[in-house]
Amino acid sequence: MRELSVRIQTDEHSFAVLDRISFDLERSGSLALMGESGSGKTTAALSLLRLLPPGAAASGRVELSGRDLLQVPEGELAGVRGAGIAMVFQDALAALNPVMRIGAQISEALRAHRPLSAADARTEMERLLSDLGLEAETARLYPHQLSGGMRKRALIATALACGPSLLVADEPTASLDTVAQAGIVEVFRRIREERGVALLVATHDPSVAARLCDRIAVLYAGRIVERAGAADLLERPRHPYTAGLWRSLPPAPGSAASARLEPVPGSPPRPWALPSGCRFRERCPRADAQCAGREPELLDLGGGREVACFHPLEAA
Numbered sequence: 001m002r003e004l005s006v007r008i009q010t011d012e013h014s015f016a017v018l019d020r021i022s023f024d025l026e027r028s029g030s031l032a033l034m035g036e037s038g039s040g041k042t043t044a045a046l047s048l049l050r051l052l053p054p055g056a057a058a059s060g061r062v063e064l065s066g067r068d069l070l071q072v073p074e075g076e077l078a079g080v081r082g083a084g085i086a087m088v089f090q091d092a093l094a095a096l097n098p099v100m101r102i103g104a105q106i107s108e109a110l111r112a113h114r115p116l117s118a119a120d121a122r123t124e125m126e127r128l129l130s131d132l133g134l135e136a137e138t139a140r141l142y143p144h145q146l147s148g149g150m151r152k153r154a155l156i157a158t159a160l161a162c163g164p165s166l167l168v169a170d171e172p173t174a175s176l177d178t179v180a181q182a183g184i185v186e187v188f189r190r191i192r193e194e195r196g197v198a199l200l201v202a203t204h205d206p207s208v209a210a211r212l213c214d215r216i217a218v219l220y221a222g223r224i225v226e227r228a229g230a231a232d233l234l235e236r237p238r239h240p241y242t243a244g245l246w247r248s249l250p251p252a253p254g255s256a257a258s259a260r261l262e263p264v265p266g267s268p269p270r271p272w273a274l275p276s277g278c279r280f281r282e283r284c285p286r287a288d289a290q291c292a293g294r295e296p297e298l299l300d301l302g303g304g305r306e307v308a309c310f311h312p313l314e315a316a
Helices: 041-048 074-080 102-113 118-131 136-140 148-160 178-195 206-212 230-235 240-247 289-293
Strands: 002-009 014-021 030-034 056-061 085-088 166-170 198-203 215-220 223-229 299-302 305-307
Touching: 002 041, 014 041, 014 056, 014 223, 030 041, 030 206, 041 085, 041 166, 041 198, 085 148, 102 118, 102 136, 102 148, 118 136, 118 148, 148 178, 166 178, 178 198, 178 206, 198 206, 206 215, 206 230, 215 230, 215 240, 223 230, 223 240
Parallel strands: 030 198, 030 215, 085 166, 166 198
Antiparallel strands: 002 014, 002 056, 215 223, 223 305, 299 305
């Protein structure tokens, strides 16, 4: 992704929800996009498949194997969606067809991209269900008859049906209980290890990001403000916003940390009314006049760490 920007036009405003986002994701690699609601992480994920809502326009480059997906003719996108990039949406119940049995939905996806007979598609469908930890009889059920975790697994099976090189997961553990969350995280881990699929995860949960991805990029108001290896970023955040996010989360069970949460003060700015200079400065305890004068660029601090801040926190 190179300098991706997404603008929204409404009757009242014209504004950018993503502003010059760039990142690379290698084959079998993994990256988590983290941030509060409205930070732009889901928009970035949807841009890969050109699934943006009406009124949204993307610019920049989104390349898959050297091909700019933003320039692919609409008629050729079907060959990219599923076979090149597949997406696991946040709401599995809304993403699955409510009046089709699970097996039929997976088989349909298989036959849409691969020259398979009905019998071969059924065999492959059953293998996918088994790989995802679902019993064979799941194929005969409708989405509303499955638990939340089972629906998510069925949706992942549908996404994997065409052998994509990149799997995009939007809030993969949202609305699931703790046990189901752990199971879905393990499913994604096995997919990476066994299939060599690259993984892009949009999430607000640092623990999910750390368990699924090698690197994390933190978004704030449509821009990447910090990027580093997952473990390093969790242990030593350098951007004040990242540090504030970590302080606002409940401590892990059994942790000696204080149970009192410290929310990031204030609220994210409206995208059509951004402050001058640094977008985070009105909520930042380290902001000064320099922060109001111009917007900080994402700079390499060494060791794989990039931070967009004039006054980053000291390395521990």
